[in-house]
Amino acid sequence: MSEDEFSKYVNDPLWPILVETVHAIVMYRHHKAYVREKVLREQPNISPRKLAADMGIPLGEAIVILYEIRSELGEKAKFSVSQPSTT
Secondary structure, three states, X not given: OOHHHHHHHHOOOOHHHHHHHHHOOOOHHHXXXXXXXXXXXXXXXXXXXXXXXXXXXXXXXXXXXXXXXXXXXHHHHHHHOOOOOOO
């Protein structure tokens, strides 16, 4: 799912409610860690629908997990780019 496809969910007024609900799921942190450490290494372009089906989790949880991990990876990539020295 591309950033443009995620934006239709993120820009929806119900997005914060979905995120809050997903974060309340007891296994959410474990699912997110598993996706980050195992699933995305083997299938970096997995869709939320396929992730949900493969893991047996709700589609909303899969969307939030993929969005958060990909956002985190994007932020890390921004910080890992070496900045030119100003001195």
